[in-house]
Amino acid sequence: MCPTPDEENGHQSNGHSNGHANGHANGNGTTNGSGHPGFKAFETHTVRPVSSNPYAPVQDYLSNIGKFKIIESTLREGEQFANAFFDTETKIKIARALDDFGVDYIELTSPAASEQSRLDCEAICKLGLKAKILTHVRCNMNDAKMAVATGVDGVDVVIGTSSHLMEHSHGKDMTYIKNTAIEVIEYVKSQGKEIRFSSEDSFRSNLVDLLSLYSAVDKVGVHRVGIADTVGCATPRQVYDLVRTLRGVVSCDIETHFHNDTGCAIANAYCALEAGATHIDTSVLGIGERNGITTLGGLMARMIVADRDYVKGKYKLEKIKEIEDLVAEAVEVNVPFNNPITGFCAFTHKAGIHAKAILNNPSTYEIITPSDFGMSRYVHFASRLTGWNAIKSRAEQLGLNMSDAQIKAVTLKIKALADVRPLAIDDADSIIRNFHFNLSAEKERPLLPLSAEEKKKFVKAEMDLNKEAEKRSIDEQADAEAEVPAAKKVRTETVA
Numbered sequence: 001m002c003p004t005p006d007e008e009n010g011h012q013s014n015g016h017s018n019g020h021a022n023g024h025a026n027g028n029g030t031t032n033g034s035g036h037p038g039f040k041a042f043e044t045h046t047v048r049p050v051s052s053n054p055y056a057p058v059q060d061y062l063s064n065i066g067k068f069k070i071i072e073s074t075l076r077e078g079e080q081f082a083n084a085f086f087d088t089e090t091k092i093k094i095a096r097a098l099d100d101f102g103v104d105y106i107e108l109t110s111p112a113a114s115e116q117s118r119l120d121c122e123a124i125c126k127l128g129l130k131a132k133i134l135t136h137v138r139c140n141m142n143d144a145k146m147a148v149a150t151g152v153d154g155v156d157v158v159i160g161t162s163s164h165l166m167e168h169s170h171g172k173d174m175t176y177i178k179n180t181a182i183e184v185i186e187y188v189k190s191q192g193k194e195i196r197f198s199s200e201d202s203f204r205s206n207l208v209d210l211l212s213l214y215s216a217v218d219k220v221g222v223h224r225v226g227i228a229d230t231v232g233c234a235t236p237r238q239v240y241d242l243v244r245t246l247r248g249v250v251s252c253d254i255e256t257h258f259h260n261d262t263g264c265a266i267a268n269a270y271c272a273l274e275a276g277a278t279h280i281d282t283s284v285l286g287i288g289e290r291n292g293i294t295t296l297g298g299l300m301a302r303m304i305v306a307d308r309d310y311v312k313g314k315y316k317l318e319k320i321k322e323i324e325d326l327v328a329e330a331v332e333v334n335v336p337f338n339n340p341i342t343g344f345c346a347f348t349h350k351a352g353i354h355a356k357a358i359l360n361n362p363s364t365y366e367i368i369t370p371s372d373f374g375m376s377r378y379v380h381f382a383s384r385l386t387g388w389n390a391i392k393s394r395a396e397q398l399g400l401n402m403s404d405a406q407i408k409a410v411t412l413k414i415k416a417l418a419d420v421r422p423l424a425i426d427d428a429d430s431i432i433r434n435f436h437f438n439l440s441a442e443k444e445r446p447l448l449p450l451s452a453e454e455k456k457k458f459v460k461a462e463m464d465l466n467k468e469a470e471k472r473s474i475d476e477q478a479d480a481e482a483e484v485p486a487a488k489k490v491r492t493e494t495v496a
């Protein structure tokens with residue numbers, strides 16, 4: 001639903017190197033050189049999340065939260081990403097990976113775009129994938145005929161309906177659009193193919209025109225109508241209103257396509273499903289025109305929270321990291337640090353109070369179970385924010401037995417040293433090991449090699465922390481005597 005990229009703009013690299021910073025957690029308790037110092041995969045006892053959230057609002061009869069389909073457009077919308085240039089081999093690799101993941105449809109660039117695009121379309125149709133293959137063409141007979149000839153399972157036709165596009169792009173009026181659409185739909189159907197009709201820039205189109213157009217194509221038996229937020233202007237509430245209104249007008253399926261210019265693409269997709277949309281367009285990492293569309297991984301994160309059984313039962317979620325890496329490599333970008341699921345810190349817990357709760361029960365601070373996606377959670381323990389529960393767990397991993405009092409003492413030293421200089425995992429491990437060794441040694445080892453300047457700072461940091469610990473102990477005693485509620489005590493443990 002976005003125009004073909006303007007070749008004259010050139011495909012400039014954004015200058016990013018392709019060194020992926022997000023390590024795939026392997027769950028074996030070791031880092032994999034992913035540039036994530038101070039973090040370690042932690043085993044915690046697993047609590048299986050409930051399939052449905054008992055606190056979730058009751059879904060109305062229109063909602064398709066638990067029965068949506070994905071139209072994966074990395075090989076169409078994604079090809080419009082500034083950095084994308086997919087050769088045939090790469091397209092086939094991506095198509096196979098998406099098919100293996102379990103997407104319902106794979107959408108390809110129009111065969112009318114170039115001779116190579118046409119050949120690639122034919123090649124992917126011949127792979128015999130489970131996913132249905134679609135191609136995305138302009139709403140005219142020539143393009144439709146070319147699309148059908150490639151062997152696709154379905155044709156997605158699109159035409160601009162906003163006044164901006166009617167005036168400045170194709171220059172056609174609504175009557176012309178309607179008549180052409182009906183002609184194309186009837187032709188594609190006569191060839192035994194699926195047909196979708198979509199407007200472009202739907203949210204800036206005249207609502208009455210839009211509904212009358214969709215109603216007309218629905219009457220001639222189109223399989224899906226599409227709503228496209230081509231410019232990324234829609235809000236979730238606008239999406240809900242438009243899809244819900246359209247649901248009352250057409251009986252066919254409703255596909256939706258959301259650009260991410262204002263960061264609403266995943267939220268808009270979710271709202272569309274709530275309002276009765278049946279299909280969501282995605283691309284891997286969201287690549288597409290400008291900053292792209294709803295991301296496949298992000299949509300999975302959103303949907304697994306809403307309906308875990310449906311999402312887990314239908315899609316091979318543990319493949320998401322591999323697919324994202326494949327596409328990131330192909331278009332020479334890094335996976336963003338804040339990416340849902342695969343961002344390098346998506347399942348990393350740092351603050352002492354978080355670490356303590358996570359070690360007891362991960363559902364306290366996680367709504368998504370990392371293992372559902374083949375990922376691991378990390379607990380950060382080599383920092384000034386660490387707590388004794390995290391250090392205790394680490395000492396146990398290292399096979400060192402210490403009393404709680406001893407663990408608390410070494411935790412204080414780690415926190416003090418982290419105030420002096422940044423600590424790597426190895427540093428924290430050395431401190432724990434040396435502290436443990438010193439407990440029974442005649443001659444003490446230094447916890448870490450420190451310069452004279454660092455030693456001075458360490459002594460001061462330790463003194464300050466000790467004072468605070470003493471004060472806290474007095475507070476706790478006073479709390480206990482006053483029988484204050486437990487909540488207060490929990491709060492004071494943030495510095496433990």
Ligand SMILES: [Zn+2]
Pocket residue numbers: 001002077230257259288289293
């Ligand atoms: Zn688009």
